[in-house]
Amino acid sequence: MALAAKLQMRQSQALVMTPQLMQSIRLLQYTHTELERFIDEEIERNPLLERVSDEASGGEDGPEAAPLPDEPSSDWLEPELEWSAETISDKLDSTLENVFPDEPGAIDRLGPDLAAQWKSNSNGKQPASEGFDLDAVAARPVTLRDHIAEQISFAFVDPVDRMIAADLADSLDEAGYFRGDVAETAERLDIAARVVERVLGVCQTFDPVGIFGRDLAECLSLQLRARNRLDPAMAKLLAHLELLARRDFQALRRICGVDEEDLIDMLAEIRALDPKPGLAFSTGPTTSIIADVIVKAAPDGSWTIELNPETLPRVLVDQAYYTRVNATARNAGEKDFLAECLQNANWLTRSLDQRARTILKVTAEIVRQQDGFLAHGVSHLRPLNLRTVADAIGMHESTVSRVTSNKYMLTPRGVFELRYFFTASIASAEGGDAHSSEAVRHRIRSLIEQEQSADVLSDDAIVDILRKTGIDIARRTVAKYREGMNIPSSVQRRREKRAMAFANA
Template sequence: MISYSMNVQLAQKQSLVFTPQLQQAIKLLLLTNIDLSSYAEKMAEENPFLEVELPSRGSVESRNSITSMPSTSPQSDFDPVSLLVDTSGASFGARLFQQVEETLKNPFERKIGYAIASHVEPSGWLSLSTCALAESLGVDEKFVEQALTKLQSAEPSGLFARNLAECLRLQISTSDYDYAKMTIIIDNLPLVARGALTALRRKTGCHADDIRRLLQRLRSLDPKPGLALFNGIAPPVRQPDIITGKTLDGEWFVEMNQATLPIIKVDEVTGHKVRKLVNAPQDQAFVRDTLGNARWLSRAIAQRNETSIKIAAEIVRIQKPFLEHGIQHMRPLKLKTVADAVGVHESTISRVTSSLMMQTPQGTYPLKIFFSTAIELGGHDEGVSARVVREKIRSLVGAEVPGKPLSDETIVQELNRAGLNIARRTIAKYRKLDKIPSSFQRRRNYQLQGII
């Protein structure tokens, strides 16, 4: 017979509870400075006691973003978008709008042209389809196509293209002697990428020497004509979050980039005034909680910045040889090494280094690039960074004789002579990571370039 009984027992246990504030703190570690500014601004919209002073973006290129326009009839002469045009002549957007004004004279077409120009990437390519543009403008797609066709005659050639093939095709005059054959080459770019010379000869009806000449012309075309509008200076992907360098005394410093970092303030004065004015318990609770959230966010962002500085400072301390002498001197580094030195968990190091970028004397790099595994190096206890090995592989391939590209086995032998014990499969893995073709494919590429 089965008997049942009930009893009560006391037990102690530890558990980690992901409170909303903890989740928010983890999220802050994953944000770049620019993303942090946007996040803080959003929080300030919801919290009356939180003040956010956003960094000045005066030096950042303005894209003159125009995502939609009201439907306008062809007979309308009023052009509201023209009032937004930057006529300073210094920016990428200003140059694009200038092309619109010079190319499109009809007011209706010019409105469409402004919308097209606002969706052109720095490369010079149009990032939005004509169908989507027509829908946002409330006009027939044929009007967008007509305006785009006219804009594609602008300089530099290839501007306002929708893809690579169209960009290259726009750079060849229809009166060019090789226009038909070059068009066939451009329409078969996958064959060019594979180095399929025989297939290209069959499609164009050309001899091998003619194919090489056409491919040389193809290489002379500019796949990103929009960069010419920057006067040779391409816009950076984004500004760094952290800056490191040497002082006049030769000491290394690490600091947050104040040009991208928001300033967070809690309006304590207003908070105390409001608490004295409200009497209802629920209103007092709202003021207390809202003010508390503002204080917590301010502290959390300050803690995020402090943690980022500590991690970056430890990376700089370990990677001084790289910062002073270049990639060949990068040391192997693990997350645990920095975590132990800073006094945080490895996951925190991983989160911070996954998004932040640091400006150094050697260039601007993501923090995660400073971490790599160690590879055995003869006579050296520490080993050598995997990134150093990858750089050596790139250097060897870059210096190879075109007619005799180095095989993976030959690269292994060269590295062994330098004291690096590397397996052939490791060479193949690093070569693929750096998108270096095999020796066979490199030989084919050299043939396409007419080098051999």
């Protein structure tokens, strides 16, 4: 058969990942903060998009709102306390009259500029937040560096010592530990190492006590020295902190040369110290979790599932503005640009609507599967995987995975990540329903919390107890779960419980 090149027409179907389809998939796994950032960027690029409040979206001539699922009522939330401009004006006038009782026009004592500005704000009924920003005048929090710099200026008179102390302060980490090297500092500053050691010794007397310690043992020793409690026995204890971490109290008694009662007193003193004194000046931001879905008990015994309105961005397409601008477009390029903006705006509103509905649909199935957990607690948590939820709601497993990523559910039992409800399955010893791995962890933790000092449960004993209750589990699995919960072994727990029992006797 001869080989020859020829042209053929063939029709076939293929799935094409367009940029918009890829972005729709990414929207599913966005957190609330990431979604807000993305929408802000889209609003900046697209003049037909705007974010408005619920009140502004109800007008007849306003922009067309994107369809969204029914939103829950927010009456159960406490309203924010707000002061109107009239209320603030009355309070200020009353205060000024108290200060200047003989002058009815006391507001004029503020000066012509401030008086005019206040009268303008009061008469214009502007919100108080527009005329005064409390955050703009709030004091900046004192950092660890600021606190140390202030003490350096008082502790050292010699400019050279001050320079050395400032250089040492630059090597402090967030916990207040000195992470530098004295020899390297001395070589870099061309100063004798003994001078650097002397300056470091002065810095180690700064507040908070324990600052400038080079390791945990030195940090604790500085605090004990300030309390006049650093005796030879305590020094030996600090030199063997690894034995304390292993709860090897018998070895510590032998090394420190003390009896059991003295060792318990020493351990109590250690527990009262601060292992990270610098964290008292930590100014890191506090991250708050905003639930995406709210689950509440219904009067009929079922569960109501609602999307949190705080995580539902209301993005509107301004159809009126598009019609007005499109009518005045001067060329085809401007019309094409407006048509593209309208297409992208409509796509975004549809994608946000689909995202909200998908989250609600997945959450509803999770609540149906984990009804026992919501009603009775973690001991009734069922084993669940992504495929089970995907098959139940007719979606792909990867879609469920994206929806449950970094999404949170507010329930009567607290706030939980959606991923929390997906746990591995542990077989039943009696051939019944399987048990959730999280429920088994909870059971292990409960058994250990209830044990007595004279009857500490080993991993084998826990396995026997669990098998009697119908949980078929191996010893290595119990050990893995116990270590994952940072629970020490039975030997270490027995030592600690005996020490605590002796201390409470």
